[in-house]
Amino acid sequence: MRRLLLALAFLLLIASTLIGLTRGQIDPLQRNILYVHVPNSVCALLCFVVVLVTSVGYLATGKQTWDLAATAAAEAGFVFATILNATGMIFSRAEWNVWWTPSPRLVTSAILWFLYAVYLILRVSLPGAQRRAARLCAVFGIVAFLDVPLVYISARFIPDIHRPNFSFDSTWQTAALMLGMAGTILLAAGLIWLRTSLLRDTLKLEQELLR
Amino acid sequence: MAQDEPTSAALSVRAVSKTFVTKPVLRGIDLVVPAGEAVCLCGINGAGKSTLLRVIAGLLRPDSGSIAIQGYEVRREPEKSRRQLGMISHAGMAYPELTVSENLAFAARLYGVPRRAERIEELLAGTGLTSYRYDRAEILSRGLQQRLAIARALLHRPAVLLADEPFTGLDAAATQDVCTIFDRFARDGGTILMTTHDLRLGLQCCRRVAVLDQGVLILDASKDRIDTRRFLDDYLSYARTMS
Amino acid sequence: MWLGLRAILIKDIVVELRARQALPTMVVLGMLIVFILRIASESAAAGGGAPVMGAAALWIAFLFSGLLAQERSFAAEQHNGCMDGLLLAPLDAGTIYLAKLLANIILLTIFEAVVVPLVLIAFHLHVAGWGRLVTVLLLGNLGISSVGTLFSAAVQLTRTRGALLSIVVLVLLMPMMIPASFALLVLFGALPERMVGSGSFAFVGSFPAAVAYMLAFDAVFTVASWLLFGVVVEE
């Protein structure tokens, strides 16, 4: 079942790239990277919402699966944030010939990446898998989320050199973008689901040793 | 006050169980201790004695079951139940940098004890620490630190006193002092739940014995109803035969 | 000899990669420092010079010594089971948090009183408004202490070592560094009162807006840490 989900996600992504580069091509060639940059940035943010929800869920119920889902979401989110920043830098290099300027959008994307990185490091360095370490990661997940909306979304609403006021007007372009978006979100869901079940099996195996 | 148990039960533990990751440490413990009684909880290392004490004190959340001190449920009314509870653990809970009276003054403020100075004097005398009043806690001997811990635990006149291995590391004289303090506390209507390895001392101080084995209470009887001689020889096998 | 040397080397690398603790922490800490310095000294708008370096130096000194001071804030509770002593007292965890927060704020204010004049002299800056400088520093102080207290308890009670507390607090405070640096740059005269344009300082806009942003961050973090403190200290 999970294989199917991932395959479908990749199909959608390939379709979006094909349409985007052929029919829905944006005039200056390098701007086509937006077909990848936008979905990934949305997904990076969505994954952090998942981290928040699962962290709150773990603190409320104490069930281990919430905590594992939080780890999986953080890992997937980290991958998306890395892509987000990489394509962002490539885009700004192509657009303004500079790899990085501290414009609000780039700064907030970098902060999002750092939040993921620190979450994963915290997850690894807290001793043992017992409940207290999981609880502390959940606490960090929640407090870190407070950083994201304060900065990330507010950065959206002010004029900013980062995003030329450009919209995907033609139907082909919007179609390509939507396909890309759907593909990335499906990919995220698949990755999280796969990783959570993997973590659960490893945990079950390791806990057998304790019995 | 809405209380389901009779107010006479100072401490009532109902079907408490606790599992660490996969190891069940407490499996459905029931223990009711009326006021003025001292219970000695015995068991091998890892039987769950300290865990049970920490769960009763509210420091550890039980997976299921409920604990009430003087009728106040520990998880639902933490402030009221903690006011009725004093605890002595291996660690003395005293700040090494502070002097004996400063430590007691700090604890008195935490618990909001009225007429602090007077109460502290009373406890210093009761535990024989008056002459060490201005010494810093770090230089005290193990016996004196234990007496400071007891003074700190009794400061706010708790109804229930929990003692986790109170006699470890004490010489004969210090142990005797601790025992007399416990007796006086029990005679004044206080309730004691104590864990110990040294059964002879446990029986000397307490009138009731409970044995915990693999997370289950396999024996809970007052001293005069059990054959103390055989019990002292090998309490585990004896307790197992009785359960 | 050569075989032994190689064996130990490989073993160390494998163990380090598998434990995955020291290396990533170091890397992220380095990146955070560079990143914060980049934000604090946004040369595009400020035109470089002493004020920019002064502001950046002040915030970095502030962050790191603040973290060092706070890392020990729960050390006193660590031995002798004093943390249990506090948890047994009939008061909720929030009160313990507020007490520790105030202790850290006072500690950091004393530190401020020493380092800030030092920075002003060293970078021979003149300050536009002393009252405003004190408010900005106090807001920065509250930001560091609110998150610092919460996570120093977490790090202390689980006995984790290394720069974990630093990267956690640094990353959480990064968004606040933008208005904080802007405010200091305005006070040191490196930036005009009101900014318009595309940089992240323009995003802040004006000095009152910067103070408002810092206040918002402090409020959000303090309340969140106050609520979550009980979860952190519970065994």
Add this chain to the structure above:
Amino acid sequence: MFYLVLGFCTVWVCHFAYLAVLDRQATQLRRRLEARANATPDRT
């Protein structure tokens, strides 16, 4: 054009790298399970 290709490449590289990590974890898990499975029969 170069940057476009670079962009798309980084995306696919990142995705496949993470999938590879997950796959390695899965195989490691399977190996441990098999080792555990055929170890237990003779012990019981």
